[in-house]
Amino acid sequence: MQKLKExxxxxxxxxxxxxxxxxxxxxGSVEKAMxxxxxxxxxxxxxxxxxxxxxxAGADFPAEYTKVLESKGxxxxxxxxxxxxxxxxxxxxxxxxxxxxxxxxRLNALTQFRAEIPAQYLGVKYLLVTNFDPEIQLExxxxxxxxVAMDTMNYWINNTxxxxxxxxxxxxxxxxxxxxxxxxTGAQGLEGAGAELxxxxxxxVIIKRGAQGSMLFEGSEVFSCKAYPLEQVVDPTxxxxxxxxxxxxxxxxxxxxxxxxVYGSAVASFNAEGFSLDRLREATPESVGERCxxxxxxxxx
Amino acid sequence: MQKLKExxxxxxxxxxxxxxxxxxxxxGSVEKAMxxxxxxxxxxxxxxxxxxxxxxAGADFPAEYTKVLESKGxxxxxxxxxxxxxxxxxxxxxxxxxxxxxxxxRLNALTQFRAEIPAQYLGVKYLLVTNFDPEIQLExxxxxxxxVAMDTMNYWINNTxxxxxxxxxxxxxxxxxxxxxxxxTGAQGLEGAGAELxxxxxxxVIIKRGAQGSMLFEGSEVFSCKAYPLEQVVDPTxxxxxxxxxxxxxxxxxxxxxxxxVYGSAVASFNAEGFSLDRLREATPESVGERCxxxxxxxxx
Numbered sequence: 001m002q003k004l005k006e007x008x009x010x011x012x013x014x015x016x017x018x019x020x021x022x023x024x025x026x027x028g029s030v031e032k033a034m035x036x037x038x039x040x041x042x043x044x045x046x047x048x049x050x051x052x053x054x055x056x057a058g059a060d061f062p063a064e065y066t067k068v069l070e071s072k073g074x075x076x077x078x079x080x081x082x083x084x085x086x087x088x089x090x091x092x093x094x095x096x097x098x099x100x101x102x103x104x105x106r107l108n109a110l111t112q113f114r115a116e117i118p119a120q121y122l123g124v125k126y127l128l129v130t131n132f133d134p135e136i137q138l139e140x141x142x143x144x145x146x147x148v149a150m151d152t153m154n155y156w157i158n159n160t161x162x163x164x165x166x167x168x169x170x171x172x173x174x175x176x177x178x179x180x181x182x183x184x185t186g187a188q189g190l191e192g193a194g195a196e197l198x199x200x201x202x203x204x205v206i207i208k209r210g211a212q213g214s215m216l217f218e219g220s221e222v223f224s225c226k227a228y229p230l231e232q233v234v235d236p237t238x239x240x241x242x243x244x245x246x247x248x249x250x251x252x253x254x255x256x257x258x259x260x261x262v263y264g265s266a267v268a269s270f271n272a273e274g275f276s277l278d279r280l281r282e283a284t285p286e287s288v289g290e291r292c293x294x295x296x297x298x299x300x301x
Numbered sequence: 302m303q304k305l306k307e308x309x310x311x312x313x314x315x316x317x318x319x320x321x322x323x324x325x326x327x328x329g330s331v332e333k334a335m336x337x338x339x340x341x342x343x344x345x346x347x348x349x350x351x352x353x354x355x356x357x358a359g360a361d362f363p364a365e366y367t368k369v370l371e372s373k374g375x376x377x378x379x380x381x382x383x384x385x386x387x388x389x390x391x392x393x394x395x396x397x398x399x400x401x402x403x404x405x406x407r408l409n410a411l412t413q414f415r416a417e418i419p420a421q422y423l424g425v426k427y428l429l430v431t432n433f434d435p436e437i438q439l440e441x442x443x444x445x446x447x448x449v450a451m452d453t454m455n456y457w458i459n460n461t462x463x464x465x466x467x468x469x470x471x472x473x474x475x476x477x478x479x480x481x482x483x484x485x486t487g488a489q490g491l492e493g494a495g496a497e498l499x500x501x502x503x504x505x506v507i508i509k510r511g512a513q514g515s516m517l518f519e520g521s522e523v524f525s526c527k528a529y530p531l532e533q534v535v536d537p538t539x540x541x542x543x544x545x546x547x548x549x550x551x552x553x554x555x556x557x558x559x560x561x562x563v564y565g566s567a568v569a570s571f572n573a574e575g576f577s578l579d580r581l582r583e584a585t586p587e588s589v590g591e592r593c594x595x596x597x598x599x600x601x602x
Contacts, residue, residue: 191530224527224599229492258602298525299600301559 008123010052011252014042015140016130018057022090027234033276034065037130040238041245044267046073048249054078058086058109078118084109115139126252134167149173157184169201175244177208225261228269228291235275243268266291309424311353312553315343316441317431319358323391328535334577335366338431341539342546345568347374349550355379359387359410379419385410416440427553435468450474458485470502476545478509526562529570529592536576544569567592
């Protein structure tokens with residue numbers, strides 16, 4: 001009999017939070033909307049490959065939200081549902097909407113999360129560990145021999161720097177935003193930060209720059225990708241997660257890293273056009289492909 | 302007998318100031334160094350095509366400087382030398398060196414400039430009118446049937462806005478920097494500014510963004526070009542002029558506008574590595590070509 005890990009039914013596992021988001025931007029607001037890196041990343045990835053989600057939700061997470069994930073093809077074998085409320089975040093975007101101001105973060109169900117990749121996912125080739133306590137990230141990473149990508153945030157740089165460095169040393173691909181890359185390395189510019197981060201262990205470092213696009217660092221090579229230009233950003237929540245999910249979904253589908261980054265940018269641009277997953281859900285491989293071509297026209301010569 | 306205009310010996314005419322520059326940056330300083338848009342643009346252009354310079358110098362402009370221009374192949378039939386001192390500018394760059402603080406501007410010889418394109422240049426196919434009083438720019442533009450490009454600066458936006466708009470309406474290609482594009486149009490972003498500027502008359506608008514690169518607007522298409530990434534900018538003086546000169550030199554040499562913009566970026570990157578024309582003089586078609594390939598590797602997917 002073949003071992004389970006050899007007949008893995010997904011190409012990519014996304015480990016990430018499932019959340020309620022209260023978000024307010026100059027264009028409106030939502031309450032208890034579906035959110036969290038797990039939802040954004042897995043829905044983005046499932047445009048390109050078979051994706052499984054490992055995360056935790058509270059008993060109050062609506063069946064309606066779970067159905068959205070399922071309807072997009074996300075496998076929920078790894079979604080733990082516990083007797084608690086769902087993780088809940090409230091944030092406000094003002095001005096140029098570069099970063100949200102957090103009003104509250106209620107961990108709720110997250111405190112009961114078991115950092116466990118289900119047996120049927122253990123043979124997976126790609127694992128995306130979105131923003132979590134680096135301790136959890138390390139725990140997840142060591143369970144598979146997959147190509148591992150991780151994301152992080154300023155909180156862990158400030159509070160658990162040593163553990164974070166350990167996680168970064170263990171990952172193959174690091175996603176990090178521009179401000180955090182400078183904060184973590186102390187570098188003056190993104191080129192310097194990218195080089196420093198490569199020195200910490202990852203084979204590939206991807207610095208996210210929001211509306212400015214992204215940069216890939218690999219060996220001595222740098223790739224600079226434009227964001228798809230939008231008339232209006234309605235809500236940037238989840239754009240970094242949609243981007244990472246899109247990138248990893250495309251890698252798992254056999255695209256090159258540069259192509260994957262362009263696709264990730266295109267997916268993230270859809271996400272920014274609506275609150276919660278409203279617009280991301282509507283993206284199709286075709287509509288994403290069209291935006292990739294627009295990015296190509298924007299930069300090719 | 303063939304008319305003079307039909308046997309024009311240059312491919313591009315650059316009309317621009319010849320200047321003494323006193324410049325101080327965090328990396329050093331120079332006094333009475335060779336400068337001015339005329340020098341930067343014509344030397345950059347002459348890497349790619351036969352270039353003639355129309356400008357004015359004072360009697361004190363050193364033969365040594367003129368020889369530099371000649372040694373780079375710049376034709377000086379249109380360089381007027383008058384009994385006065387050479388235009389003299391002093392500026393200081395601090396911090397991120399995005400913009401110079403002007404200490405003084407002495408017009409000197411510029412007040413005697415005759416806005417006259419020599420007869421032997423009248424059949425030229427491309428004319429670059431660098432930053433001048435828009436009145437002078439219009440005067441120069443109307444003398445040829447060349448494809449005309451112009452640059453400008455904030456001073457004219459503030460002081461002779463109507464005349465400037467007239468010049469912009471008369472030009473084929475507009476070079477303008479990012480801050481000035483926003484100031485002139487009142488747009489919130491560069492995409493909007495580019496579209497507004499196209500509406501003012503030019504067929505192509507090129508917004509210069511310094512270390513951020515440049516953007517081309519043409520019809521409904523946008524091309525975004527990265528700057529060649531430099532370890533250290535020694536002196537940004539003349540980078541915009543080297544860029545414009547490089548672009549126009551390449552257009553005159555038959556390259557596409559997108560290619561020309563990449564070459565212009567590469568040329569400008571050399572200029573930024575030294576004071577005055579020290580590094581620009583050392584650039585060769587080969588070394589510029591290598592940097593163009595590096596820009597391609599940075600952005601292609």
